[in-house]
Amino acid sequence: RGGVGPLNIDDVRARARKRSCALPFSYVDSAAEDFATHRANLRAFDEVTLRPDLLTDVRDRDRSITLFGRTLASPVLLAPTGMPGIQHADAEFAGAGAAHAAGTVFTVSMASSHSVTRIAERCPGPLWFQLYPWGNADDFTPYVELAARAGCEALVVTLDTPVGGNREADIRTGFTMPPRLSRANAGEVLRHPVRFGRWIRTLAAGPGIAMGNIAETGVTGGMNAVHQATKFEAKFVPGFSAAELALVRRLWDGPLLVKGITTAEQARRARAAGVDGVIVSNHGGRQLDGLPASLRALPEVAEALDGTGTEILLDGGIRRGTDVLKALALGARAVMIGRPWVWGLAAAGRPGVDTVLRILHTEIERDMALMGVRTLADLGPRHVNVPAAWAY
Numbered sequence: 437r438g439g440v441g442p443l444n445i446d447d448v449r450a451r452a453r454k455r456s457c458a459l460p461f462s463y464v465d466s467a468a469e470d471f472a473t474h475r476a477n478l479r480a481f482d483e484v485t486l487r488p489d490l491l492t493d494v495r496d497r498d499r500s501i502t503l504f505g506r507t508l509a510s511p512v513l514l515a516p517t518g519m520p521g522i523q524h525a526d527a528e529f530a531g532a533g534a535a536h537a538a539g540t541v542f543t544v545s546m547a548s549s550h551s552v553t554r555i556a557e558r559c560p561g562p563l564w565f566q567l568y569p570w571g572n573a574d575d576f577t578p579y580v581e582l583a584a585r586a587g588c589e590a591l592v593v594t595l596d597t598p599v600g601g602n603r604e605a606d607i608r609t610g611f612t613m614p615p616r617l618s619r620a621n622a623g624e625v626l627r628h629p630v631r632f633g634r635w636i637r638t639l640a641a642g643p644g645i646a647m648g649n650i651a652e653t654g655v656t657g658g659m660n661a662v663h664q665a666t667k668f669e670a671k672f673v674p675g676f677s678a679a680e681l682a683l684v685r686r687l688w689d690g691p692l693l694v695k696g697i698t699t700a701e702q703a704r705r706a707r708a709a710g711v712d713g714v715i716v717s718n719h720g721g722r723q724l725d726g727l728p729a730s731l732r733a734l735p736e737v738a739e740a741l742d743g744t745g746t747e748i749l750l751d752g753g754i755r756r757g758t759d760v761l762k763a764l765a766l767g768a769r770a771v772m773i774g775r776p777w778v779w780g781l782a783a784a785g786r787p788g789v790d791t792v793l794r795i796l797h798t799e800i801e802r803d804m805a806l807m808g809v810r811t812l813a814d815l816g817p818r819h820v821n822v823p824a825a826w827a828y
């Protein structure tokens with residue numbers, strides 16, 4: 437790669453990989469079972485091609501969006517990711533700080549390393565909070581209240597994780613929380629003792645494997661053992677159904693989104709439950725392997741919600757400015773990035789996350805000019821060719 441800085445998101449990933457111990461790195465890269473859905477997420481962006489509007493004056497381009505009445509300087513939001521403290525001691529402070537500087541949203545995972553209260557104290561936001569669907573009202577109500585007290589502007593309920601995905605990759609690398617030397621990981625540790633030592637120091641210097649919200653709520657919300665990686669199912673209580681979503685709707689006054697929507701039927705059900713937005717997502721391919729690519733699921737969700745005023749976001753496989761434009765053309769108001777911001781964090785802490793956002797924003801601005809669009813709201817289905825095989 438010579439002396440050139442990271443040119444794109446894949447370069448940031450390569451830096452993170454080079455610097456990191458393989459155990460935490462492969463946790464971020466990991467996906468469920470055969471990675472079919474994860475690969476599909478990435479490939480779908482190549483299958484959709486662009487149709488520019490040339491002969492447009494694109495001197496003044498504006499990549500801002502309006503979401504729930506707030507203007508954001510970017511259509512790229514940071515997705516909730518659990519326990520970034522295992523990548524870098526600054527964890528969410530780096531992600532939320534970079535998001536704030538870029539004028540976009542940072543979504544605090546229920547399984548965050550630093551508590552949402554501490555993140556809000558350090559980072560002016562906008563912050564959203566993501567809730568996992570485990571247990572009953574006693575498990576999740578304290579988290580909804582905590583998010584409200586911390587000033588989070590929207591609540592995201594992740595529906596695709598009643599139990600943990602089958603991440604065989606994590607088992608093979610010997611990634612466990614807390615870290616344990618095992619037959620699976622001994623080879624890696626012995627080959628790269630410097631990286632392993634750096635990782636252990638990272639864990640000691642920051643929140644490590646702690647989950648900040650547990651101490652503040654006094655309840656685990658089903659998270660007491662999120663990262664006994666191989667024993668997910670045994671610990672989660674998958675009892676969250678329509679009644680629980682209705683209760684969350686009553687508890688939360690602000691914008692409510694559900695994350696993990698991949699079909700028109702699910703989108704309609706969510707709408708009927710009174711949500712304000714849906715996130716078309718398959719959890720980055722980390723939950724049910726066999727789900728369609730997020731981009732491929734987007735058109736049917738957009739059609740199902742057309743005219744209802746429900747906001748649509750998409751995540752899964754966003755690595756380029758053109759990926760963002762394709763998702764917006766097919767009906768998303770905004771997108772989220774999961775792995776990319778965590779790679780930036782692992783590579784260089786806060787400046788690494790800044791770099792990820794700067795790369796995407798530079799690409800988006802250039803791509804808008806090349807596409808002949810001045811504002812992101814101008815984008816529509818006429819700007820893309822979708823494979824005929826995508827009909828639903």
Ligand code: FNR
Pocket residue numbers: 463464465477515516517518519545546547566594695717718719720721722751752753754772773774775776778
């Ligand atoms: C996640 N994701 C996730 N989602 C969620 O709702 N709550 C969470 O705590 C987490 N944790 C988490 C950790 C890590 C390391 C990753 C990579 C992902 C899923 C995340 O929000 C998002 O849906 C995907 O990451 C999007 O796909 P890309 O951008 O990673 O391809």
